[in-house]
Amino acid sequence: MSRLGPLASTNGESLESKRCCSIDYVSQEPQDSAARKQxxxxxxxxxxxxxxxxxxxxxxxxxxxxxxxxxxxxxxxxHLEGYRELNGALGLADLLKTDAEHGIKETDLEERKKAFGTNTHPRKPMKSFWVFVFETFEDLTLRILTVCAIASTIVGVLAKGKEEGWYDGVAISFAVLLVVITTSVSDYKQAIQFRNLNLEKDNIPIQVSRDYQRMKISIWDIVVGDIVHISTGDKIPADGVLVEGHSVLINESSMTGESKHVKKDVNEQPFLLAGCTVADGQGRMMVSGQAVSH
Structure with a gap:
């Protein structure tokens, strides 16, 4: 069982950028440029x-x-030097006013949200009902029928007069309007249902320790400093550091593109990235950032 110790950073975006930069660096410079590299x-x-x-x-x-x-x-x-300057996981837990084993106090939640933000994603606003109406009107058949309704009204009024000439044109217009409203309402309801399903799918229950108790909360309720319990198959709910773990292997392919699992420990490879998956092992992590950053 690993114990608390200094942590090292493995941010997914930086790993990928540094890896790419290193490839370009080797391919473009001659072998005698070691001094310049240094x-x-x-x-x-x-x-x-x-x-x-x-x-x-x-x-x-x-x-x-x-x-x-x-x-x-x-x-x-x-920046491992900076992290060691903070005295690793124990030091970071102290700075975040977190008990590395028993978690945070629920009375601190609002202050933590104010200082570090929440673990929620900015969601794209849903299209209004009138957008669906406009999109329905883009159908070529409905446009042709609309033109026919206008033409029929004009011809009817000229041929039969105002009292009777508008009947056919209005009937066609009513049919077009009925189709547009029915289709728009149906599409709008489907969009709402799809959005709600996505929200429910993303609302993952997470095991955390708070106030000396282990409890289950929504992934959206996690705050910086929370102690989260992770095990095989779990998705990392937010950026954080491993404070205790046993044979923890992380699949970071969603962040770095690398298919090889990364072994994590509290001394050399403690950083965990939001969205990655625990391929094997179990342990506890301390939240240091939000998933929104990814």
Whole structure:
């Protein structure tokens, strides 16, 4: 059983970008450029360190000792030195006012949401009913019938006068209107049902520890600092770090494109990415970010 220790960052987007950059770097430079590579790497490290120092000097939210920007930076930049500066998982738990074994206090939920945000995705607004009406009118047959209704009304009025000449044109128009309304209402209801099904599918129950109790909550109710229990087959609900685990293997193909499972531990490979799947093992993770970032 692994125990708490310093953590290293494995942000999915950064892994992919760094992997691609390394391929280009090797293919474009000659073999005698090792010194220049080292010099460029040193400059990159200095830039990262400078940005980290600037983030550390920022005001902290509420009574927490770390900001949302710092958590994101550590994960995205693989800044192991900075993470060790925070004393690893135990130190991060202390800064987030979290009990690494028993979780957070429910009385802190609102303050955590205010400081770090919520684990919800910005959803695309649903199309209004009138959009469905307009889309239905784009049907070629209905357009032809509309033109016929107008033409029939004009010809009828000219031939039979205003009192009787409009009958045929209005009848065709009524039929077109009935088809449009019926089709639009049906499509609108289907869109609502599809949206509700997607919301229900995404509303995954998650096992967390809060107030010394293990409980089940919605994935949307997770906050930074939560201790989440993970096991084989589970999807990682939010960005976080492994605080305890046994033979944990993660499938990160959805983030990095790599099919090979990544072994996680609390010392060398502790970072877990939202959306990845636990291929094997079980453990506990501490939430350090939201799934919305992916």
């Amino acid at each position: 010099q460029q790497g040193q400059k990159s490290h200095e830039a990262i360190e400078k940005e980290w120092r600037a983030l550390r000097g920022a005001d902290k939210p509420g009574h927490f000792g770390v900001t949302k920007e710092e958590l994101c930076f550590l994960s995205s930049e693989h």
